[in-house]
Amino acid sequence: MNRVFFVLTLLLSTLISAQNTGEDELGAWYMYFGMNRISERFSIHTEAQFRFYETTDSFNQLLLRTGLNYHINSNAIVTGGYAFIDTDPTFESDEILVNDITEHRIFQQFIITNKVWELLFEHRYRLEQRFITIENENSPFFERNTEHRARYRLQVMLPLTNTFFVNFYDEVFINLQDTIFDQNRLYIAGGVHITENSNVQIGFLKNHFNNRNFDRLQIGFFYNPDLRGIFKKKVKDDG
Numbered sequence: 001m002n003r004v005f006f007v008l009t010l011l012l013s014t015l016i017s018a019q020n021t022g023e024d025e026l027g028a029w030y031m032y033f034g035m036n037r038i039s040e041r042f043s044i045h046t047e048a049q050f051r052f053y054e055t056t057d058s059f060n061q062l063l064l065r066t067g068l069n070y071h072i073n074s075n076a077i078v079t080g081g082y083a084f085i086d087t088d089p090t091f092e093s094d095e096i097l098v099n100d101i102t103e104h105r106i107f108q109q110f111i112i113t114n115k116v117w118e119l120l121f122e123h124r125y126r127l128e129q130r131f132i133t134i135e136n137e138n139s140p141f142f143e144r145n146t147e148h149r150a151r152y153r154l155q156v157m158l159p160l161t162n163t164f165f166v167n168f169y170d171e172v173f174i175n176l177q178d179t180i181f182d183q184n185r186l187y188i189a190g191g192v193h194i195t196e197n198s199n200v201q202i203g204f205l206k207n208h209f210n211n212r213n214f215d216r217l218q219i220g221f222f223y224n225p226d227l228r229g230i231f232k233k234k235v236k237d238d239g
Helices: 002-019 228-238
Strands: 026-037 042-052 059-073 076-087 100-116 119-135 142-159 164-175 181-195 198-208 213-223
Touching: 042 076, 059 100, 164 198, 181 213
Parallel strands: 026 213
Antiparallel strands: 026 042, 042 059, 059 076, 076 100, 100 119, 119 142, 142 164, 164 181, 181 198, 198 213
């Protein structure tokens, strides 16, 4: 009888845990991306993302990323950079699970673009070295892991007018250790050019993992200022 009770309790707790992953919720990612041009060959990448299990509640992840871009030509960019990621993997704050994951990430990236008819294609290849710390509020101990991952994203943008456009991408994440498949992101959005160097995109993301799928509303602001004049003036003044 005790064994039956134990099995039923374990099964019930598993089912409750499965129901509280937030998988059935429409979450949201609020994002900023910037490419700040500082010279003919170099620009600085800036990025901030705030991710939620629900549209405005249940914090999931903060991502801050920066990098130095080298423009090989108008269609090819190579980047090296750093990212900080703070993650709460639990949908409900009172779950007795790991509740804080901190990650420091180094990445290398290569982007190449081309145009076919009116379609603008972008191929992004990225390698990541991930230094992850996992903490549990119910334990004084923490776990540290180092992982490596490769990513490939195919993005296609279709201009509708001089102001409006449609953006689509699919990105696959491949682990370079253990289980090969990490996740896949499928995204479609409508965009509006606000100025010559800024736009807003509102879209939908399907984030597929091995055993879970998450639907995410995405609102992104993209701002790519040309700061070459400011940097030239500063160099001249300093000289």
